[in-house]
Structure formats: C-alpha cells, structure tokens
Amino acid sequence: MSGQIDKERYEELKKKRQFKKFTYRGIETDDLLKLTNEELTDMVCARARRRFQRGLKRKPMALIKKLRKAKKDVPMGEKPPAVKTHLRNMIIVPEMIGSLVAVYNGKVFNSVEVKGDMVGHYLGEFSITYKPVTHGRPGIGATHSSRFIPLK
Numbered sequence: 549m550s551g552q553i554d555k556e557r558y559e560e561l562k563k564k565r566q567f568k569k570f571t572y573r574g575i576e577t578d579d580l581l582k583l584t585n586e587e588l589t590d591m592v593c594a595r596a597r598r599r600f601q602r603g604l605k606r607k608p609m610a611l612i613k614k615l616r617k618a619k620k621d622v623p624m625g626e627k628p629p630a631v632k633t634h635l636r637n638m639i640i641v642p643e644m645i646g647s648l649v650a651v652y653n654g655k656v657f658n659s660v661e662v663k664g665d666m667v668g669h670y671l672g673e674f675s676i677t678y679k680p681v682t683h684g685r686p687g688i689g690a691t692h693s694s695r696f697i698p699l700k
Contacts, residue, residue, distance in 0.1 A: 558625045570664035572642075577664045580642035588641065592668045596639045608638050615647045630659050636672030651675035 570577050573591050580588075589600040604612075611633050618628040630648040645664055650657035651671045658675040666674065 555624055572664065572667050577642070577645060580664075580667065581645075583642065592639070596668055599639060607635060611635055611638060611649075612641070612643060615644055615649070619647060627661070630657075632657050633671070636670065636675065638671045640666045640669055640671060642667055653677045 572580055575583070575591075583591075585600065589597050592600070611631065614631045615628075618631055622628045628646075628648055630650040632650040632652070634652045636651060636653075640662055642664075644662045645667070647662050649660050649662060649671060651660050651674065652658075653675045654677050660671065660674045
C-alpha cells in the first residue's frame with residue numbers, strides 16, 4: 549500500500565516540476581530507450597558506429613549488467629549506488645541514463661551521474677586524468693627582471 553502511495557506522490561511531484569526535455573538527434577529520452585541496438589548504431593557518430601558494429605565485448609557487457617542490477621534494486625526516485633569501472637573507453641548508451649558510474653582516472657574513482665546529453669560520449673570524458681594548472685605568482689628566476697630584486 550505505501551509503495552503505491554509513494555509512486556503516486558512521486559508522479560505528482562514529477563508533474564509539478566517542468567524539466568527541459570532532452571533530445572538526442574531529435575529523439576526524446578523515452579524513445580531512445582526503446583530503440584534497438586541497430587537503430588542506435590545508425591544514430592551515433594562514425595567511431596562509435598564502428599565500435600558497435602564490431603560487437604560489444606565481455607567487459608562492456610558486464611558493466612551494463614552491473615548497472616542494470618544496481619538500478620533494479622533501488623526504490624523509485626532514488627539514485628542507484630555507484631558502479632566502479634576502469635572502462636574509460638565505454639561509449640554511453642541510453643540504457644545507462646540515470647546510473648551512477650565511478651570512473652577510474654588513474655588515481656581515484658570519480659563518480660559520474662549519467663545524463664541524457666552524455667549519450668554517444670565516452671565515460672573517460674567525464675573523469676579528468678590530470679590536475680589543471682593553477683597559475684600563481686611568479687617566483688624568483690621566473691623572468692629576467694626578477695634577477696635584480698634584492699633578497700635582503
């Protein structure tokens with residue numbers, strides 16, 4: 549009984565808030581989930597199309613199975629637990645939308661929530677592998693004019 553009320557309340561709240569409808573190449577998220585693998589293959593860019601045509605290997609399929617299992621065990625409206633992976637070269641497919649993926653960057657696992665606009669991109673694009681440079685004040689010896697500053 550409480551599960552039904554919770555679901556009704558969730559739907560009611562969802563109707564109240566107007567979200568931006570995401571489309572990928574003119575197709576909304578709900579319709580993307582209904583596409584077959586062949587139809588999705590025709591929509592993505594050439595590199596991803598080639599990868600799909602050559603077949604999904606064992607490791608990417610294992611990741612998709614883990615994501616399915618994580619999403620299945622979660623009550624409605626909750627976020628699933630993050631699934632850790634080293635597969636930075638995994639292409640994001642519509643089935644992964646709404647999942648949490650912890651992508652390894654060489655040091656730590658960065659948690660990435662997969663959104664609709666990430667479809668067709670690689671997981672590695674959302675987990676940066678380097679620390680961007682923050683330029684501070686120049687130190688001694690940084691320029692020629694700094695040679696003439698007295699050191700006291």
